[in-house]
Amino acid sequence: DSGVTQTPKHLIxxxxxxxxxxxxxxxxxxxxxWYQQSxxxxxxxxxxxYNGEERAKGNILERFSAxxxxxxxxxxxxxxxxxxxxxxxxxxxSEGAGELFFGEGSRLTVL
Amino acid sequence: xQSLEQPSEVTAVEGAIVQINCTYQTSGFYGLSWYQQHDGGxxxxxxxxALDGLEETGRFSSFxxxxxxxxxxxxxxxxMKDSASYFCAVPPDNxxxxxxxxxxxxxxxx
Numbered sequence: 001d002s003g004v005t006q007t008p009k010h011l012i013x014x015x016x017x018x019x020x021x022x023x024x025x026x027x028x029x030x031x032x033x034w035y036q037q038s039x040x041x042x043x044x045x046x047x048x049x050y051n052g053e054e055r056a057k058g059n060i061l062e063r064f065s066a067x068x069x070x071x072x073x074x075x076x077x078x079x080x081x082x083x084x085x086x087x088x089x090x091x092x093x094s095e096g097a098g099e100l101f102f103g104e105g106s107r108l109t110v111l
Numbered sequence: 112x113q114s115l116e117q118p119s120e121v122t123a124v125e126g127a128i129v130q131i132n133c134t135y136q137t138s139g140f141y142g143l144s145w146y147q148q149h150d151g152g153x154x155x156x157x158x159x160x161a162l163d164g165l166e167e168t169g170r171f172s173s174f175x176x177x178x179x180x181x182x183x184x185x186x187x188x189x190x191m192k193d194s195a196s197y198f199c200a201v202p203p204d205n206x207x208x209x210x211x212x213x214x215x216x217x218x219x220x221x
Contacts, residue, residue, distance in 0.1 A: 056208040
């Protein structure tokens with residue numbers, strides 16, 4: 001158990017819909033990262049927050065947005081969903097450089 | 112920008128030793144990390160090298176050469192449970208996030 005909690009674990013929705021994925025980082029970790037992993041692909045960095053502020057942005061689509069709340073949990077919002085958005089979405093947290101702790105992921109299926 | 116290159120697949124037999132290489136390009140350098148991911152599971156941290164040399168943790172070791180922008184993960188006494196994908200990762204020059212290579216799928220055969 002990494003200490004990072006993601007909900008929901010599985011989500012099935014239709015094209016054009018909007019979903020919200022939630023992440024609670026490890027206790028004390030200020031950084032939250034979001035990654036997308038499509039089938040048999042690598043981990044694509046989406047966005048990072050540190051103590052409520054956006055710190056770095058990767059290949060995140062304009063249809064996607066995220067935020068980190070004062071209690072440090074984070075949400076990733078995916079809108080106008082397309083078939084290609086089907087993937088595993090991982091959240092990770094860290095207290096510093098070198099080691100990220102990943103949640104079990106949210107598997108999104110867009111039909 | 113930054114890039115990481117690692118082989119897409121490696122196959123080895125139980126009990127053998129396998130080395131997974133990673134070359135990187137980044138304008139700044141804050142260390143090389145390795146992660147393991149079993150199918151359907153979450154990536155888990157294996158090792159981190161900030162300085163040149165070999166770091167050993169049980170059956171796994173990781174090596175870094177900053178002058179060559181190169182590192183490797185060495186897995187010894189391979190077991191079937193080591194079949195997984197292995198990712199090298201580096202923070203970019205602003206040290207603000209972690210970027211991953213495409214991953215190496217290791218298959219361990221009996």
